[in-house]
Amino acid sequence: MPRTPQVQTVTFEVPVDFAMPSDLNAAHYLLACFPVALRAGEGRLALEGVVDPDLLIGVQEAMQWLAVWSTRLLRPLRIEVAVSQSVPESPRQRFAASFLSGGIDSLFTIRRNQMLYGGSHPGRISAGVFVDGFDIDPGRTDGTSEAALDELRAFADVAGIQLIPVRTDLRRLDMSNDAWMHQLHGAALAAVGHSLKARFFRFYVASSYHIAQMPPWGSHPLLDEHYRSCDVQVCHDGAEYTRLEKVRLLAEWQPALAALRVCRRMRHANCGRCEKCVRSKLELAAAGALSKCSTFDYAQLTAEELDQITPSTAHKAQWYRELVQPLAAQGREDLARAISRMLRRYAVTRTVHGCWNMLRTVDQQMLGGTLARAKRAFHVPRIREVPRITRNQ
Numbered sequence: 001m002p003r004t005p006q007v008q009t010v011t012f013e014v015p016v017d018f019a020m021p022s023d024l025n026a027a028h029y030l031l032a033c034f035p036v037a038l039r040a041g042e043g044r045l046a047l048e049g050v051v052d053p054d055l056l057i058g059v060q061e062a063m064q065w066l067a068v069w070s071t072r073l074l075r076p077l078r079i080e081v082a083v084s085q086s087v088p089e090s091p092r093q094r095f096a097a098s099f100l101s102g103g104i105d106s107l108f109t110i111r112r113n114q115m116l117y118g119g120s121h122p123g124r125i126s127a128g129v130f131v132d133g134f135d136i137d138p139g140r141t142d143g144t145s146e147a148a149l150d151e152l153r154a155f156a157d158v159a160g161i162q163l164i165p166v167r168t169d170l171r172r173l174d175m176s177n178d179a180w181m182h183q184l185h186g187a188a189l190a191a192v193g194h195s196l197k198a199r200f201f202r203f204y205v206a207s208s209y210h211i212a213q214m215p216p217w218g219s220h221p222l223l224d225e226h227y228r229s230c231d232v233q234v235c236h237d238g239a240e241y242t243r244l245e246k247v248r249l250l251a252e253w254q255p256a257l258a259a260l261r262v263c264r265r266m267r268h269a270n271c272g273r274c275e276k277c278v279r280s281k282l283e284l285a286a287a288g289a290l291s292k293c294s295t296f297d298y299a300q301l302t303a304e305e306l307d308q309i310t311p312s313t314a315h316k317a318q319w320y321r322e323l324v325q326p327l328a329a330q331g332r333e334d335l336a337r338a339i340s341r342m343l344r345r346y347a348v349t350r351t352v353h354g355c356w357n358m359l360r361t362v363d364q365q366m367l368g369g370t371l372a373r374a375k376r377a378f379h380v381p382r383i384r385e386v387p388r389i390t391r392n393q
């Protein structure tokens with residue numbers, strides 16, 4: 001029986017001055033849809049309109065990287081779309097822009113760019129693009145987006161760049177957070193970039209990781225640079241710097257310290273308590289800048305708080321490891337010791353997980369699943385509380 005096709009609409013809302021009117025280019029829809037189709041196991045993706053041949057080739061190569069990283073769970077699909085035979089003339093001079101979330105990576109990209117590129121250089125970032133619907137859930141209606149825009153507009157004024165607000169619901173195509181982090185977000189940022197190409201020829205995407213620690217990730221130098229066309233460049237920026245090196249550069253720039261937002265749990269400030277907030281406060285303390293940063297609702301930093309945290313990945317463990325010596329040098333031996341305890345907990349957790357995985361592999365490959373069956377046979381179901389239903393009389 002044939003499947004009933006489901007219709008989903010994806011929209012990009014950009015300021016009218018920045019869009020290409022009556023543009024047949026389907027670049028942004030290709031970039032928004034191909035990772036979703038890949039994850040859905042589709043065999044083909046058909047698009048109306050045209051895309052630049054550079055982008056079509058780039059997306060085909062990006063799919064191969066994503067397939068290899070998924071250990072072949074994902075399979076590259078066939079893309080059916082016409083390729084453009086020429087480049088449409090842009091009606092105006094075009095500039096460079098950077099995606100701007102307010103986090104350490106995106107603020108670093110702007111700061112480093114402004115230090116290197118002179119005012120008239122075409123590579124100098126002239127605008128920050130804030131995407132409503134990426135870090136902030138597209139369905140959130142508590143004013144968080146508006147507050148973020150106000151904060152970033154104030155930063156942009158001081159930094160001498162323009163703030164470009166964009167709204168898109170493309171995340172609704174696949175709401176899995178894991179998919180967003182591992183396959184989607186680099187292509188999604190590039191999709192927004194292509195929708196703004198009337199005014200910008202280059203987009204900087206701030207790297208989340210240093211080259212030495214770079215895991216397979218949805219925004220990666222091996223992916224992002226492939227999302228270019230002959231008239232739009234996508235630059236993965238800052239991967240040669242560690243987190244702490246980025247924070248040290250920002251510690252000398254008060255506009256960044258007044259705008260820094262690493263967490264959007266609360267509307268008007270960083271919550272100060274989640275793992276990301278605590279780690280960011282540690283990085284600021286290690287750079288001697290925590291007291292200069294006013295955007296944390298809860299600005300204290302104690303060893304007891306660190307004793308509640310165990311890093312969930314090797315990359316996070318490395319970020320913490322990098323802070324031990326600099327925190328001690330800042331006179332915070334209590335925090336340095338707490339991180340050392342945290343890293344010992346992480347080592348134990350990793351060893352236990354490693355042993356379980358090895359046992360599971362031996363069981364599957366040499367014992368035919370005997371241990372797993374025995375575990376199920378002796379498994380005592382956990383008693384869960386049955387929710388009581390009460391009716392109003």
Ligand SMILES: [Zn+2]
Nearest residue numbers: 263271274277
């Ligand atoms: Zn937080």
